[in-house]
Amino acid sequence: MRTAGELRRWIGIVALACLAAGVAVGWSLPRVHAAMFPDAGSDPWLERFRTDYGLRAEQVRLIRTVLHDRRMKLIDVYTRSATTPEQDEEIRAIRRQADDRIKAVLDPAQLARYTKSHESGGPGSGAARSSPPNK
Structure with a gap:
């Protein structure tokens, strides 16, 4: 059985990993979309x-x-x-x-x-x- 300290550490690691994944997707998604659909921003x-x-x-x-x-x-x-x-x-x-x-x-x-x-x-x-x- 895990101790409360280990559980908090795992929750922190998972939260940090989710944050990093969100930042990476947020940073790269507009570039990927622009490359796939060059005229999507057509005005x-x-x-x-x-x-x-x-x-x-x-x-x-x-x-x-x-x-x-x-x-x-x-x-x-x-x-x-x-x-x-x-x-x-x-x-x-x-x-x-x-x-x-x-x-x-x-x-x-x-x-x-x-x-x-x-x-x-x-x-x-x-x-x-x-x-x-x-x-």
Whole structure:
């Protein structure tokens, strides 16, 4: 028969093993999923943006990263508490920073179309648009 000390030690070892397994799965699962399903993170806005502006694969990759970063930052702001005027300004700043990063990825012709479209309610402006920008 085991003593109470041995039992506590075994429970501790099993708990530690479960924690380690959970950390390993949590760390690797997103990478495995991304490798198995490369388009699973497809964003309809990004696909329309890619088509409208003729983005190269590298530009799509960089903009997808910008959008992911923006999404994570906005989720952080939204989950803190009820929205305050300070949080509203933080949200606007996050969106401006993401917009600036997207502009940095575009070539001059794409940037000109983006700026024109952005001013008239194109992708990224938050307004709906019925037709693609002039190419």
